[in-house]
Amino acid sequence: MSYKKYWNEEIETIDRKDLEVLQLERLKEMVKFSYENSPYYKRSFDEAGVKPEDIQQLSDLVKFPFINKQTERDTQGVGSFLGELAAVPEEEVVFISTSTGSTGVPTMSPFTKQDFDEFQDTESRWFWQIGMRPNDRYVHALNFSLYVGGPDVIGAQNLGALCIWGGTLPSERLLYILKTYQPTILWTSPSYAWQLGEKAIKSGIDPKKDLSIKKIIVAGELGGSIDATRKAIEDLWGAELYDFYGLSDIFGACAAMCDAKDGLHICEDQILVETVDIHTGEILPAGSVGELVFTTLRKKARPMIRFRTGDIGWIDNTPCSCGRTHGRIHINGRKDDMFIVSAVNVFPSDIEAVIRDIKDITGEYLIRIFEKDFTCKYSVEIEKNEDNFKTDEEIENEVSTALKARIGVKPYNVVVHHDGELNTRSEHKSRRIIDERNLDYSI
Numbered sequence: 001m002s003y004k005k006y007w008n009e010e011i012e013t014i015d016r017k018d019l020e021v022l023q024l025e026r027l028k029e030m031v032k033f034s035y036e037n038s039p040y041y042k043r044s045f046d047e048a049g050v051k052p053e054d055i056q057q058l059s060d061l062v063k064f065p066f067i068n069k070q071t072e073r074d075t076q077g078v079g080s081f082l083g084e085l086a087a088v089p090e091e092e093v094v095f096i097s098t099s100t101g102s103t104g105v106p107t108m109s110p111f112t113k114q115d116f117d118e119f120q121d122t123e124s125r126w127f128w129q130i131g132m133r134p135n136d137r138y139v140h141a142l143n144f145s146l147y148v149g150g151p152d153v154i155g156a157q158n159l160g161a162l163c164i165w166g167g168t169l170p171s172e173r174l175l176y177i178l179k180t181y182q183p184t185i186l187w188t189s190p191s192y193a194w195q196l197g198e199k200a201i202k203s204g205i206d207p208k209k210d211l212s213i214k215k216i217i218v219a220g221e222l223g224g225s226i227d228a229t230r231k232a233i234e235d236l237w238g239a240e241l242y243d244f245y246g247l248s249d250i251f252g253a254c255a256a257m258c259d260a261k262d263g264l265h266i267c268e269d270q271i272l273v274e275t276v277d278i279h280t281g282e283i284l285p286a287g288s289v290g291e292l293v294f295t296t297l298r299k300k301a302r303p304m305i306r307f308r309t310g311d312i313g314w315i316d317n318t319p320c321s322c323g324r325t326h327g328r329i330h331i332n333g334r335k336d337d338m339f340i341v342s343a344v345n346v347f348p349s350d351i352e353a354v355i356r357d358i359k360d361i362t363g364e365y366l367i368r369i370f371e372k373d374f375t376c377k378y379s380v381e382i383e384k385n386e387d388n389f390k391t392d393e394e395i396e397n398e399v400s401t402a403l404k405a406r407i408g409v410k411p412y413n414v415v416v417h418h419d420g421e422l423n424t425r426s427e428h429k430s431r432r433i434i435d436e437r438n439l440d441y442s443i
């Protein structure tokens with residue numbers, strides 16, 4: 001049987017000019033809806049002096065304030081169960097997912113029925129894009145507990161594939177399913193795809209001959225977009241590997257590879273992408289590496305307007321050989337507020353707590369994260385009060401000892417300045433962390 005080429009040809013191959021018209025129309029609606037229904041956006045737009053009518057073209061979005069993970073944490077549960085960012089009453093919400101909380105308090109993401117249906121239609125688009133068809137057997141081997149990637153299996157089911165809701169099974173059990181039911185497509189993490197293939201071989205199963213897996217979807221780690229890693233897994237399985245990219249704050253997968261395997265198409269009818277300078281927040285042109293900022297164009301339960309994803313990457317809007325016109329994102333890595341020193345997770349908020357607790361220093365600080373001898377180090381610069389008569393060495397020791405006691409690892413050094421010298425108070429939004437590590441932007 002011959003199938004159509006695209007899941008939704010009209011949307012996926014839309015002329016970019018028409019796509020921008022559609023985006024502008026949806027952006028206007030979404031900004032207005034958020035301002036009128038979300039207590040957070042009402043307050044934040046008022047404070048920034050912007051109104052929904054200020055959106056006359058897509059580039060006007062730059063006037064609006066950013067939000068980030070911290071905004072989610074600060075507003076959830078405030079005022080109502082769904083929190084201040086939410087824009088619908090609880091009775092309209094049919095599903096919530098929550099993040100793992102691996103970098104702090106878990107955040108909750110609510111969906112209305114329409115949000116959820118459009119989420120799953122987008123997932124169907126991705127599955128169709130990698131070649132899943134109704135005659136495929138699909139194993140969804142992702143965590144179902146609270147995780148936003150769990151329900152993506154419904155997108156596969158909606159396109160007609162035979163779906164097996166695997167979840168996070170022990171590898172013996174998963175291999176048994178692959179051998180017994182002979183599925184053709186599997187979704188798991190890249191590292192697990194590698195481990196599972198090796199485990200199969202060790203237990204006498206040749207993934208290329210004894211199994212029927214033709215395509216493997218991976219997400220959650222960068223491996224699927226690193227050519228060497230992808231090819232190694234493909235060789236091990238004799239299967240094609242496709243990278244997907246999701247955010248617990250938005251969709252299980254917001255972007256996915258096509259057969260060209262040159263970046264991940266993002267659903268630009270659902271998500272507007274901006275790239276901004278990591279430090280200054282200034283808009284960068286398409287093709288430049290920076291922090292990806294997403295604005296949801298349809299999600300009503302909790303609209304995300306100018307959400308700084310914390311992911312570093314770039315977008316390619318040039319035509320793709322597959323015929324799809326939506327831009328392709330390339331993710332280079334995660335800009336996280338957490339960094340790791342000697343295997344200890346360090347949060348700037350912990351450093352701040354220590355600094356603010358020490359007497360006779362101003363509480364202003366600057367953290368530098370850098371690499372020395374191939375390991376990550378951090379240094380802290382502080383200001384002493386004018387009436388602090390201790391020697392700089394005494395202050396350095398005091399700060400260093402307090403940091404070690406609270407965090408577990410000493411800073412590489414502590415630099416003492418005079419009151420006001422750090423200049424961290426003069427900026428609208430203080431820049432207190434300087435990451436000097438040599439991040440690899442070449443991927």
Ligand SMILES: [Zn+2]
Pocket residue numbers: 258259260265320321322323324
């Ligand atoms: Zn493509």
